[in-house]
Amino acid sequence: MSGMMGAGMAWRHLRSDRSVVNNRLSRQTVRRVVGFARPHRGLISVFLVLTVIDASLVVVTPLLVQKIVDDGILAGDRGLVTLLALAMAGFAVFNAVLSVLAGWLSSRIGESLIFDLRSQVFAHVQRQSMAFFTRTQTGALVSRLNNDVIGAQRAFTSTLSSTVSNSIAAVVVGVTMLALSWQVTLLCVALFPLLFLASRFVSNRLAGLTREQMDGNADLGNNMTERFNVGGAMLLKLFGRRDDEDALFRTKAAKVRDLGVRISLITRIFGATMVLVPALATALVYGVGGQLVISDTLTIGTLLALATLLLRLLGPLQGLSNVRIDVMTAVVSFERVFEVLDLPSLIVEKDDAVVLPRSAARLEFDRVGFTYPSAAELSLPSLEGVARPEAGASGPVLHDVSFTADVGRMVALVGPSGAGKTTVTHLVARLYDATSGTVRVGGHDVREVSLQSLEDAVGYVTQDAHLFHDTIRANMLYARPGADDGEIWSSLEAAQIAETVRRLPDGLDTVVGDRGYRLSGGERQRLAIARLLLKSPGIVVLDEATAHLDSESEAAVQRALDAALEGRTSLVIAHRLSTVRNADLILVLDEGRIVQSGTHAELLAEGGLYADLYRTQFVDDVSARG
Numbered sequence: 001m002s003g004m005m006g007a008g009m010a011w012r013h014l015r016s017d018r019s020v021v022n023n024r025l026s027r028q029t030v031r032r033v034v035g036f037a038r039p040h041r042g043l044i045s046v047f048l049v050l051t052v053i054d055a056s057l058v059v060v061t062p063l064l065v066q067k068i069v070d071d072g073i074l075a076g077d078r079g080l081v082t083l084l085a086l087a088m089a090g091f092a093v094f095n096a097v098l099s100v101l102a103g104w105l106s107s108r109i110g111e112s113l114i115f116d117l118r119s120q121v122f123a124h125v126q127r128q129s130m131a132f133f134t135r136t137q138t139g140a141l142v143s144r145l146n147n148d149v150i151g152a153q154r155a156f157t158s159t160l161s162s163t164v165s166n167s168i169a170a171v172v173v174g175v176t177m178l179a180l181s182w183q184v185t186l187l188c189v190a191l192f193p194l195l196f197l198a199s200r201f202v203s204n205r206l207a208g209l210t211r212e213q214m215d216g217n218a219d220l221g222n223n224m225t226e227r228f229n230v231g232g233a234m235l236l237k238l239f240g241r242r243d244d245e246d247a248l249f250r251t252k253a254a255k256v257r258d259l260g261v262r263i264s265l266i267t268r269i270f271g272a273t274m275v276l277v278p279a280l281a282t283a284l285v286y287g288v289g290g291q292l293v294i295s296d297t298l299t300i301g302t303l304l305a306l307a308t309l310l311l312r313l314l315g316p317l318q319g320l321s322n323v324r325i326d327v328m329t330a331v332v333s334f335e336r337v338f339e340v341l342d343l344p345s346l347i348v349e350k351d352d353a354v355v356l357p358r359s360a361a362r363l364e365f366d367r368v369g370f371t372y373p374s375a376a377e378l379s380l381p382s383l384e385g386v387a388r389p390e391a392g393a394s395g396p397v398l399h400d401v402s403f404t405a406d407v408g409r410m411v412a413l414v415g416p417s418g419a420g421k422t423t424v425t426h427l428v429a430r431l432y433d434a435t436s437g438t439v440r441v442g443g444h445d446v447r448e449v450s451l452q453s454l455e456d457a458v459g460y461v462t463q464d465a466h467l468f469h470d471t472i473r474a475n476m477l478y479a480r481p482g483a484d485d486g487e488i489w490s491s492l493e494a495a496q497i498a499e500t501v502r503r504l505p506d507g508l509d510t511v512v513g514d515r516g517y518r519l520s521g522g523e524r525q526r527l528a529i530a531r532l533l534l535k536s537p538g539i540v541v542l543d544e545a546t547a548h549l550d551s552e553s554e555a556a557v558q559r560a561l562d563a564a565l566e567g568r569t570s571l572v573i574a575h576r577l578s579t580v581r582n583a584d585l586i587l588v589l590d591e592g593r594i595v596q597s598g599t600h601a602e603l604l605a606e607g608g609l610y611a612d613l614y615r616t617q618f619v620d621d622v623s624a625r626g
């Protein structure tokens with residue numbers, strides 16, 4: 001096992017990055033890593049004991065060779081030859097069992113560690129604010145976390161075991177060789193620096209190239225994910241950019257190809273050196289040792305034992321020369337994972353948070369100002385490529401916004417594009433926190449209540465009405481896990497989508513979402529409304545679809561909305577004439593300020609921005625209805 005591990009390890013060092021050695025090993029990181037290992041300390045101890053036993057036994061076979069040649073074959077003792085051969089076979093079996101056992105333990109420890117880290121990172125990232133997700137490239141974050149988590153677990157399996165087993169093997173083999181023949185041993189050892197020089201030279205070059213290749217591959221991957229999702233593929237077709245895209249892809253792929261060839265060449269040179277130096281050393285053993293045998297200073301058995309031992313010394317020495325890089329690489333991976341775990345969420349729940357009743361329905365904005373958080377508040381040093389700091393800081397998006405939506409009332413937001421309507425709605429369920437002023441739900445400052453109860457009290461229907469790639473039932477249950485089919489159907493009924501679902505091949509079990517059954521825009525929205533009805537929150541925040549639906553779906557969506565808003569307090573980004581007409585209060589937003597407020601009739605009479613918007617945004621609506 002040790003021999004094989006040695007060669008594998010040597011190979012891995014070539015792929016690791018020497019620059020990590022410059023990092024300082026912080027005591028705090030070490031303490032945290034130990035903390036992660038603690039739950040598995042029992043398994044780790046057994047694993048280490050096995051590793052020590054395995055490493056110490058590396059000299060057994062060569063010594064058996066010595067005995068079998070000198071005392072058995074040359075002495076003509078058939079009995080001893082048989083006995084020692086059996087001992088060799090038995091030892092080989094023992095070694096095999098040991099290696100399976102150690103491998104099993106190592107993967108148990110490693111996989112458990114990956115599991116722990118992954119679960120913690122997932123739980124933590126999930127609790128990040130929306131601001132984090134709007135700035136983070138999902139694919140890059142996911143791949144980065146996967147790689148770092150796996151890199152981190154290496155510290156516990158490969159690095160830990162190889163360091164322990166290499167040190168022990170090197171000492172045991174070295175001492176045995178010296179005891180057998182100090183002259184031959186010293187001569188061979190003199191050759192080893194050559195091996196280290198070669199490996200150092202190659203690993204420096206290879207580390208850089210490998211990093212370039214990884215970046216190149218990541219770039220290629222990102223390029224594909226961006227273009228092969230439905231949105232990207234559509235854009236590509238609509239703009240007829242196939243040829244340019246081909247060219248771009250080929251340039252990126254060519255870079256990866258060229259790097260691959262260079263890496264493979266350097267790897268070959270290294271591989272050849274790895275074979276050459278031991279071969280030279282072996283020649284030396286036989287050359288010098290042979291002379292000693294002829295002059296009767298050494299037995300043939302000892303010579304053979306020396307030659308075998310020599311090969312078992314190389315791997316461990318090679319491995320040890322890179323221990324620092326290995327340990328630091330693992331530590332850096334841990335630090336990257338910790339960095340994500342330590343990234344504070346901008347939205348946190350207070351320790352003494354109040355539980356808001358689900359029926360809480362009064363919504364109040366009190367002199368609310370808002371600025372989107374800057375990249376500096378969110379970015380991760382190790383994920384620079386993911387959360388890129390932007391050039392200029394963005395200014396305030398909302399100024400002094402005050403209004404009240406009384407229980408059961410509908411407040412409509414209207415205003416030109418970019419006025420801040422969506423931003424206002426985001427502050428209700430704390431997708432973002434107000435920078436100044438207070439948002440109150442049910443009379444409580446939203447920052448004082450528990451996140452779960454706030455999310456239960458407020459329901460959203462957004463324009464894109466995202467559905468998971470899962471069945472309609474699962475998508476509905478996401479809103480209320482305990483609901484039975486009867487409740488699901490009555491929500492679908494009220495949202496005017498039950499008929500459509502009934503007609504689907506698998507009814508509630510039809511898979512929808514990203515790659516599922518294609519629902520039309522209107523159907524998607526009605527399904528989202530049904531989901532909201534099942535959740536049954538006190539406050540509804542709604543972004544009306546801007547896309548024009550045909551008059552039939554328009555009427556169906558309208559009836560669904562009437563059901564959704566019935567008896568609930570609502571905040572609606574209005575695009576329809578019927579909505580503004582029905583609203584109890586219309587807020588006209590411009591450049592983040594409420595510039596007018598009142599009912600449709602009042603505002604029309606008042607003139608100004610609302611009257612303009614009415615003519616531009618709602619006029620089609622008016623003419624469409626004759």
Ligand SMILES: Nc1ncnc2c1ncn2[C@@H]1O[C@H](COP(=O)(O)OP(=O)(O)OP(=O)(O)O)[C@@H](O)[C@H]1O
Binds near residue numbers: 394397417419422423
């Ligand atoms: N995540 C973000 N980070 C920084 N600035 C943002 C972010 N989201 C929106 N903004 C900015 O905030 C301002 C208000 O945007 P918002 O989406 O609230 O407008 P809107 O009135 O809903 O517009 P529309 O009707 O076009 O959807 C815009 O200038 C926009 O560029």
